Amino acid sequence: MSEIGSLSPAASPRPILAGALTLLTAPDPLQPLRAIRRHWRLTALITIGLPALVALALTHQPPTYTATGTLLYAPLDFNPKLLRGVLETSQVTDTLMTSQIAVVRSTAVVETMMKQLDLVHSKAFDPALAPSPRWRRWLGLPPRHAAPLSHRALVDQVRNDLVVTVPSGSQLLTVSFNSTDPKLAARAVNCAMQTYLDRQRADNLAVLDHAQAWLSRRAAATSAVLRALDIAIARARATAGTERGTGAAPLTNQEAGQLTDSLARAETDLAAASAQLQASDASAGTPAAAAAAIATNVAPMRARAAELAAQLGALASTEGPNYPEYRSVRHQLAALQGQIAAETARQVEAARATMQVDQARVATLKAALARLRHRTAAESILAAPLASLLEQRTAERSLLRDQTEQIGTLESQSALTRPDARIISPANTPNEPSAPRTVLIIAGASVLGFSLGIIAALAADVLNSSFRSGGEIRTALDLPCIALIPEVTRRARRGLALPDYTRMHPFSPFNEQMRALRTSLWLDPTAPRSLAITAARPSEGKTTLAVSLAVSLAAGGMRVLVIDCDIRQPSFDAVFNLGGAPGLTDHLAGRVKWDAAVHRMSDLQLDVMPAGAVAADALSLFMAPSMQHLMASLRERYDLVILDLPPVFALAESQVLAKAADATLLCIRWAETPRRVVAAALTLLDQAGIRVAGTILTRVDGARHARAGFADSELYHPRYGGYFRP
Numbered sequence: 147m148s149e150i151g152s153l154s155p156a157a158s159p160r161p162i163l164a165g166a167l168t169l170l171t172a173p174d175p176l177q178p179l180r181a182i183r184r185h186w187r188l189t190a191l192i193t194i195g196l197p198a199l200v201a202l203a204l205t206h207q208p209p210t211y212t213a214t215g216t217l218l219y220a221p222l223d224f225n226p227k228l229l230r231g232v233l234e235t236s237q238v239t240d241t242l243m244t245s246q247i248a249v250v251r252s253t254a255v256v257e258t259m260m261k262q263l264d265l266v267h268s269k270a271f272d273p274a275l276a277p278s279p280r281w282r283r284w285l286g287l288p289p290r291h292a293a294p295l296s297h298r299a300l301v302d303q304v305r306n307d308l309v310v311t312v313p314s315g316s317q318l319l320t321v322s323f324n325s326t327d328p329k330l331a332a333r334a335v336n337c338a339m340q341t342y343l344d345r346q347r348a349d350n351l352a353v354l355d356h357a358q359a360w361l362s363r364r365a366a367a368t369s370a371v372l373r374a375l376d377i378a379i380a381r382a383r384a385t386a387g388t389e390r391g392t393g394a395a396p397l398t399n400q401e402a403g404q405l406t407d408s409l410a411r412a413e414t415d416l417a418a419a420s421a422q423l424q425a426s427d428a429s430a431g432t433p434a435a436a437a438a439a440i441a442t443n444v445a446p447m448r449a450r451a452a453e454l455a456a457q458l459g460a461l462a463s464t465e466g467p468n469y470p471e472y473r474s475v476r477h478q479l480a481a482l483q484g485q486i487a488a489e490t491a492r493q494v495e496a497a498r499a500t501m502q503v504d505q506a507r508v509a510t511l512k513a514a515l516a517r518l519r520h521r522t523a524a525e526s527i528l529a530a531p532l533a534s535l536l537e538q539r540t541a542e543r544s545l546l547r548d549q550t551e552q553i554g555t556l557e558s559q560s561a562l563t564r565p566d567a568r569i570i571s572p573a574n575t576p577n578e579p580s581a582p583r584t585v586l587i588i589a590g591a592s593v594l595g596f597s598l599g600i601i602a603a604l605a606a607d608v609l610n611s612s613f614r615s616g617g618e619i620r621t622a623l624d625l626p627c628i629a630l631i632p633e634v635t636r637r638a639r640r641g642l643a644l645p646d647y648t649r650m651h652p653f654s655p656f657n658e659q660m661r662a663l664r665t666s667l668w669l670d671p672t673a674p675r676s677l678a679i680t681a682a683r684p685s686e687g688k689t690t691l692a693v694s695l696a697v698s699l700a701a702g703g704m705r706v707l708v709i710d711c712d713i714r715q716p717s718f719d720a721v722f723n724l725g726g727a728p729g730l731t732d733h734l735a736g737r738v739k740w741d742a743a744v745h746r747m748s749d750l751q752l753d754v755m756p757a758g759a760v761a762a763d764a765l766s767l768f769m770a771p772s773m774q775h776l777m778a779s780l781r782e783r784y785d786l787v788i789l790d791l792p793p794v795f796a797l798a799e800s801q802v803l804a805k806a807a808d809a810t811l812l813c814i815r816w817a818e819t820p821r822r823v824v825a826a827a828l829t830l831l832d833q834a835g836i837r838v839a840g841t842i843l844t845r846v847d848g849a850r851h852a853r854a855g856f857a858d859s860e861l862y863h864p865r866y867g868g869y870f871r872p
Contacts, residue, residue, distance in 0.1 A: 180855030196595030209579035335573035687844030729758030
């Protein structure tokens with residue numbers, strides 16, 4: 147089926163044909179799916195092959211087991227007064243938790259694990275101890291002796307297998323270890339967690355011991371300072387004369403206090419004596435008042451005198467002055483009054499003496515106190531450095547007391563020290579391997595393979611620079627594709643020669659395309675009498691097309707001559723069993739007449755002119771007038787002369803011979819010949835002024851083309867199978 151029904155190009159297609167061409171050249175939304183269908187083998191190969199390779203690789207990979215344990219990081223607060231920051235814990239932040247991950251995976255922890263678990267001699271970590279791969283045993287190869295890992299490489303490998311994570315927003319440390327040995331994985335996790343805790347405890351103890359030692363040194367230094375201060379204070383006191391008295395007070399202050407007390411008492415006594423004397427002086431005219439003010443001890447005598455005076459008054463009123471009792475009472479009263487006067491005088495003199503003594507004592511005490519104050523001022527000047535020493539000693543004693551308390555606190559803290567984390571979930575031996583996850587990996591490989599297969603199919607379709615349909619030729623070259631000639635394999639021919647196959651299988655798809663080409667020739671209004679068939683390069687199927695077209699036309703009753711013009715690679719001798727018969731070059735060289743160079747195939751009703759002998763000057767022969775005379779003569783004797791030309795890029799003769807024909811058909815191998823090669827061949831033909839009437843897609847794979855989804859793929863669809871017979 148041809149997309150254009152004539153060999154002659156139309157100047158302007160009819161409206162219906164123009165609409166059909168527009169529809170054929172319109173973008174196809176299903177083009178990606180059609181591309182995948184065209185390359186389904188590639189898609190299937192990648193889709194199936196990638197999971198198969200992955201599955202094969204998984205069978206050679208030993209299973210990996212993952213053991214997991216959990217730590218809770220919950221540091222205790224310890225913030226003593228003078229050791230603020232020694233073991234003070236900061237607020238738990240993401241940065242702090244990240245640092246704990248680094249601590250668990252530190253080199254010190256890993257090396258402790260390696261030592262305790264003897265990982266250096268473990269098959270899982272020593273390549274020299276690992277068993278030989280199975281494929282080496284299958285091939286009978288000797289085991290490969292691998293060099294043992296260096297210490298640093300082994301540490302890095304163990305660290306890579308040790309995985310520590312922190313769940314978001316928590317203070318948990320999830321510790322995992324990957325190993326081909328499940329028991330080793332569990333032991334490694336527990337060992338890593340315990341080593342981490344032991345190192346924390348040791349670090350805390352080291353900090354406390356360091357702080358305690360520092361405090362001890364500071365306390366010893368403070369004690370030494372106190373001892374030096376005591377000595378300096380004693381020397382300063384001795385120099386200033388401020389030795390301590392009773393009650394640990396300075397002597398100067400103690401003396402001043404005593405003098406002040408004595409002076410107060412003396413002044414009190416002086417005031418009392420002075421008051422008595424003043425009272426005595428105020429009552430000097432009244433003996434009784436003076437006696438009452440000074441001689442308080444004569445009060446009984448005054449009372450007796452009052453009684454005697456009263457008795458005397460009573461006797462005077464009743465008796466006379468000479469009355470004996472009166473005289474006796476008067477005599478007693480006089481004697482008693484004398485005693486009172488004498489005692490009062492003595493008491494007044496005694497009070498005056500006492501007042502004088504008190505005055506002297508007050509004066510003495512005031513003088514002593516003044517001297518003492520003067521000496522105190524002098525001592526204060528001398529004792530000024532002593533006060534500073536005393537203050538310093540007080541501060542040092544307070545510091546020593548605090549340091550002693552801190553040492554005791556650190557000792558108790560050292561006894562109770564525990565790590566900042568604790569194990570809340572030890573690792574158990576895993577029962578199932580954690581890797582490889584065969585089902586998941588194969589499923590992922592399948593999805594990836596399918597995706598890569600689709601990508602590869604689309605890429606292959608985009609990168610395919612060949613022609614796969616007549617529509618692509620029409621779009622790219624603006625030339626009609628007259629027929630799509632299917633590939634006829636040797637198996638399909640079943641040992642038959644190509645002409646015999648064409649004659650004996652008239653209803654095959656191959657012959658149907660020959661009839662389509664024949665129809666195009668019949669519909670061509672110019673009716674070319676000579677037709678050149680060429681290709682851009684060899685193995686394009688041009689000879690098959692030329693011979694088969696000639697056989698088909700001859701079977702239809704036309705007088706047809708097919709000429710083998712490929713002098714360098716002649717093929718008609720083998721196709722028609724001519725055995726080196728004379729041909730084209732022999733006639734052009736004048737060795738034989740043209741009718742001697744033409745051989746009749748009676749069974750095919752076809753005339754054949756082979757290439758003839760190889761001529762070094764074949765180009766000159768083709769350019770000679772004899773070639774033009776021959777073609778003119780052949781046009782008169784035959785309905786159609788078919789020229790089987792060499793490839794355009796192979797020989798320059800193809801352009802000369804194509805010029806001699808009325809029309810030229812260019813064979814393009816389906817899905818094989820690059821577009822740039824076809825374009826270059828057409829350029830050469832166009833530069834030579836050759837009329838290319840159309841193109842032929844040759845060697846088409848019918849089954850593949852039927853799945854391609856192009857418009858002309860319909861011809862090879864199974865629904866048309868009833869119309870063809872192989």
